Amino acid sequence: MSSETQTQKSALPSLPKARTGIVGLDEISEGGLPKGRPTLICGAAGSGKTLFSMEFLVHGALKFNEPGVFMAFEEKAEELTMNVASLGFDLQQLQQDKLIKLDHVHVERSEIEETGEYDLEGLFIRLGYAIDTLGAKRVVLDTIESLFSGLTNMAILRAELRRLFDWLKEKGVTTIITGEKGEGSLTRQGLEEYVSDCVILLDHRVVNKISTRILRIVKYRGSVHGTNEYPFLIDEEGISVLPVTSLTLKHQVSSQLISTGIPSLDSMLDGKGFYRGGSILVSGSAGTGKTSIAGSFAHSTCQNGERCLYLAFEESPGQIIRNMNSIGMDLQTHIDKGLLRFQASRPTLHGLEMHLLSFIKQVDDFKPSVVILDPITNLVTVGSVSEVKNLLIRLIDFLQNSQITVMFTALTLMNSPSEQTDENVSSLVDTWLMVRDIETNGERNRGMYVMKSRGMKHSNQIREFVISEEGLRLVDVFLGPSGVLTGSSREAQQLLERTGEVLWDHALSRKDREIERKKMVLEAKISSLKEEFESMQDELNRAYIEEELRKEVQEKNREEMTRKRDSSK
Amino acid sequence: MKNNDDIWELRLYVAGKTPKSVTALKNLRQYCEEHLKDKYVIEVVDLLVHPQLAEGDQILAIPTLVKKVPEPIRKIIGDLSNEEKVLVGLNIRPAKKIE
Numbered sequence: 258m259s260s261e262t263q264t265q266k267s268a269l270p271s272l273p274k275a276r277t278g279i280v281g282l283d284e285i286s287e288g289g290l291p292k293g294r295p296t297l298i299c300g301a302a303g304s305g306k307t308l309f310s311m312e313f314l315v316h317g318a319l320k321f322n323e324p325g326v327f328m329a330f331e332e333k334a335e336e337l338t339m340n341v342a343s344l345g346f347d348l349q350q351l352q353q354d355k356l357i358k359l360d361h362v363h364v365e366r367s368e369i370e371e372t373g374e375y376d377l378e379g380l381f382i383r384l385g386y387a388i389d390t391l392g393a394k395r396v397v398l399d400t401i402e403s404l405f406s407g408l409t410n411m412a413i414l415r416a417e418l419r420r421l422f423d424w425l426k427e428k429g430v431t432t433i434i435t436g437e438k439g440e441g442s443l444t445r446q447g448l449e450e451y452v453s454d455c456v457i458l459l460d461h462r463v464v465n466k467i468s469t470r471i472l473r474i475v476k477y478r479g480s481v482h483g484t485n486e487y488p489f490l491i492d493e494e495g496i497s498v499l500p501v502t503s504l505t506l507k508h509q510v511s512s513q514l515i516s517t518g519i520p521s522l523d524s525m526l527d528g529k530g531f532y533r534g535g536s537i538l539v540s541g542s543a544g545t546g547k548t549s550i551a552g553s554f555a556h557s558t559c560q561n562g563e564r565c566l567y568l569a570f571e572e573s574p575g576q577i578i579r580n581m582n583s584i585g586m587d588l589q590t591h592i593d594k595g596l597l598r599f600q601a602s603r604p605t606l607h608g609l610e611m612h613l614l615s616f617i618k619q620v621d622d623f624k625p626s627v628v629i630l631d632p633i634t635n636l637v638t639v640g641s642v643s644e645v646k647n648l649l650i651r652l653i654d655f656l657q658n659s660q661i662t663v664m665f666t667a668l669t670l671m672n673s674p675s676e677q678t679d680e681n682v683s684s685l686v687d688t689w690l691m692v693r694d695i696e697t698n699g700e701r702n703r704g705m706y707v708m709k710s711r712g713m714k715h716s717n718q719i720r721e722f723v724i725s726e727e728g729l730r731l732v733d734v735f736l737g738p739s740g741v742l743t744g745s746s747r748e749a750q751q752l753l754e755r756t757g758e759v760l761w762d763h764a765l766s767r768k769d770r771e772i773e774r775k776k777m778v779l780e781a782k783i784s785s786l787k788e789e790f791e792s793m794q795d796e797l798n799r800a801y802i803e804e805e806l807r808k809e810v811q812e813k814n815r816e817e818m819t820r821k822r823d824s825s826k
Numbered sequence: 827m828k829n830n831d832d833i834w835e836l837r838l839y840v841a842g843k844t845p846k847s848v849t850a851l852k853n854l855r856q857y858c859e860e861h862l863k864d865k866y867v868i869e870v871v872d873l874l875v876h877p878q879l880a881e882g883d884q885i886l887a888i889p890t891l892v893k894k895v896p897e898p899i900r901k902i903i904g905d906l907s908n909e910e911k912v913l914v915g916l917n918i919r920p921a922k923k924i925e
Contacts, residue, residue: 363884368900370915373849373907378841379873379885386877408887408903 272479275323275395275431278316279309281498285483286474290455295422295432297452299443300459305470305491306435307332308341309459310397312495313433315346317395318356323431325395326358326387330403334359344495358387364407371409377417381424388430396425396432402446422451443475454478460486467608467639472498488610499613499651510534511660515627518557519550521731522690525707525716531688532712533626534660536653538683540667541692545703546724547666548572550690551629552581552588553729554664558627559591566625567599568616570635574599585728598623609640609648617655627662633682634668649682687711692722695743702743705731721747834858834866834916835895839880841873841888846905850889853906861918893917 274288283289290296290313298306314325329337337359338348351357360383388396401418408414425432434452436444443449449456456475461468471486489498514529523530531537539547551567558565569577577599578588591597600619604612620628630652636645649665656663665682683689689708694701705722707715720731721743732747742750838854840847851870858866873880873888883892887903893916902915 360881362886364886368898370900370902370911371904372902372911372915373904374846375887375889375904376846377886378888379839379880379890380887382841382873382877382888383880383885386880404886 274480275317276321277313278320279312279496279498281487281489282472282496285485285487285498286477287481290431290433291477291480292431293426293429294454295425295434295452296455296457297434297436297444297448298457298459299436299438299449301438301461304438304459304461305489305496306459307337307399308344308491309496310399310433310435311337311341311346312344314357314395314397315341315348315351317431318351323394324356324358324391325397326360326384326391326393327397327399328384328387329359329361329399330364331400332361333363334361337361344493355391358391358393360384360387362403364403366407369407375410375413377414377421380417381421385428388428394430396430397435398432399435400437401434402436402444402448405446418448419451455480459489464641465639467605469608469610490610490614492611492614497614499610509658509660515662516557516561517550518553518555519729519731521720522705522729525718525720525731526688526710527713527715529713531662533662534657535662535687535711536657536685537662537664537688537690538667538686539664539690539692540669540683542669542694545692545694546722546729547668547692548577548631549581549584549724549729550692551631551664551666552577552584552586554627555597555629556581556586556588556591559588559594559596562596563627564595564623564625565591565597565627565629566619566623567597567629567631568619569599569601569631570604571632573601583726584724585726598625604635604639607639609636609644612636612639613648613652616652620656620659620661625661627664628656629664630666632666632668646682646685650685653685683708695721697743698746700744704743832865832896834862834893835869836866836916837869837871837883837892837894839871839873839883839885839888839890839892844888847889849905849907850891853909853912854891857906857909857912857916857918861913891915 273292274286274290275292276283276289277286298309300306311327314327317323317325327337332340341348348357348359352359362380362383384396387393404414404418405411422432422434434448436446436448438458439445439447443456443458453476455477458473458475460471460473462471463469470489470491472489473486474482474484487498489496511533513533514527514531515533516530517523517526539550541547555565555567567574567577572580574592578592581588588597592599598619600615602615606612607615616628633645633649636648640648653663665686667682688710690705691708692703692705695704696702703722703724704719706717706719709715718733720733723730723732836854836858838847838851840850851868854868858868871879873885879885883890883901885892889903889905891902891906891912893900893902896917900915900917902912906912
């Protein structure tokens with residue numbers, strides 16, 4: 258929750274809440290259970306009610322400094338201690354430290370005879386005493402419905418229960434009351450009548466022989482809460498609720514790009530590759546090289562010194578390593594260096610929720626910067642399409658929050674007209690690469706294109722995708738008269754064009770020589786014309802000078818004559 | 827079957843002097859005087875004074891009468907207004923029949 262919304266909320270007095278400390282639950286209930294009020298947890302046998310309440314108490318005692326009283330009507334204190342020891346809760350120690358008090362209330366019908374009027378003051382006193390000695394803030398009554406089987410006077414019992422819940426509210430303790438799910442009602446004895454503040458339903462569903470636990474907040478008076486069914490898990494760390502999606506999309510984004518491991522593919526993606534923290538889907542029909550693309554991405558990630566987690570559902574790690582070796586990628590060295598980790602399991606090993614949890618645990622443990630799931634298609638065998646989609650949404654959410662890049666591969670049905678993948682995840686991913694068969698002239702080639710890539714210029718071209726001993730490479734597709742050419746027809750076209758080039762070159766040089774010759778002829782002509790022009794100019798000049806000279810001589814002669822005439826005078 | 831030397835150890839749990847508790851104690855005294863003369867001990871435990879004692883005998887309801895000896899342990903809850911039920915519960919009725 259951001260500080261902004263918190264300050265907004267504190268302006269109005271809002272319902273105080275007691276945090277449960279159960280992973281994910283505090284998130285969907287916006288802070289926990291209603292503080293100082295009773296909450297009903299109902300569900301069928303084995304749905305995790307007792308464990309849920311026990312976690313609430315233990316977390317309260319250890320994390321939130323709220324001691325608690327556990328009143329067990331079904332299990333003995335020793336049994337409870339033993340049962341939760343597997344989760345690492347040391348109830349004995351907690352009892353010694355006066356943080357938790359276990360009280361087993363044993364109601365045995367055969368030992369009890371009822372005669373006349375009575376009330377349950379004894380229970381009140383017992384509980385009150387336990388609460389007061391510990392200063393308890395939390396109380397669990399598990400399962401108070403057992404009283405109904407031990408005592409016969411329903412009228413007294415119901416009146417007393419109502420009084421008990423009012424009394425607990427007055428005491429200001431946060432209470433969990435568990436109840437067995439009944440036919441057509443939330444609890445067998447209609448406890449929901451008495452507890453009206455918060456009701457949480459736990460369920461346990463088996464679909465296709467694989468079970469999923471589900472939690473739903475049926476009612477939460479005075480508070481916003483998630484209303485969905487949330488799958489949850491019980492494992493050696495207790496209960497974890499996995500919200501389908503976090504309610505908002507607020508994760509950090511990175512503009513850093515990381516290489517795909519195939520330089521020519523990088524160039525299709527704005528010359529750089531995928532965004533860090535993005536999600537990439539590689540889909541295609543069988544045998545189009547999806548795993549090779551994934552392997553090459555893993556290879557390049559490890560070469561850059563980053564960690565990569567490879568979750569394989571179809572092939573064993575050994576198989577992938579061998580196969581990638583055949584196309585020139587040595588993954589074993591990365592494993593030896595601790596940069597690459599394989600986690601191979603059949604999808605049917607456990608349900609989707611367990612898968613998700615094991616992914617998340619692996620990621621938390623290994624801290625990779627890239628996660629690869631190869632292929633997600635197989636997950637459909639253990640869940641419905643929408644469940645797989647949910648799982649992937651949550652996984653993407655989780656990974657994006659940690660700035661981890663994730664690549665999925667998915668098998669599309671052979672030549673299906675739509676490019677939609679079975680899992681309907683294409684809308685979730687940031688980058689979608691499509692590999693498909695191009696079958697022409699009796700051979701099968703692979704074509705690859707970028708269906709989408711959010712936030713970057715990407716090529717609109719279909720490239721031929723070649724897997725060779727040197728690795729993966731994309732080749733420009735040739736456009737011939739009969740359309741797109743791939744494989745050997747592309748090579749034929751290439752040869753054809755090369756021949757053409759040579760011929761063209763030849764033709765070009767012949768033309769050059771011709772022009773050169775013409776130029777020489779013309780130049781010769783120009784020089785002869787120039788000489789002719791010069792001789793004509795000379796001729797003109799000579800005539801002019803002669804005329805000048807003649808004029809001069811005549812003038813002299815005239816002067817001479819004049820002088821002679823004068824002297825003779 | 828029953829040894830006549832048995833002493834009935836009875837413990838009555840109450841919470842303060844409520845009408846129900848007072849009735850229960852009165853009824854109990856009466857039955858004991860009638861059927862178990864000199865063979866019984868009644869201990870009255872007020873849980874308001876000793877709340878920690880509630881856990882030991884698994885007390886829920888008030889008033890509760892607990893018969894610890896002779897075996898088996900039996901609990902009778904309520905104001906003990908039904909004499910028949912109390913006597914059966916305390917194993918007094920069958921014992922009497924054998925005699």
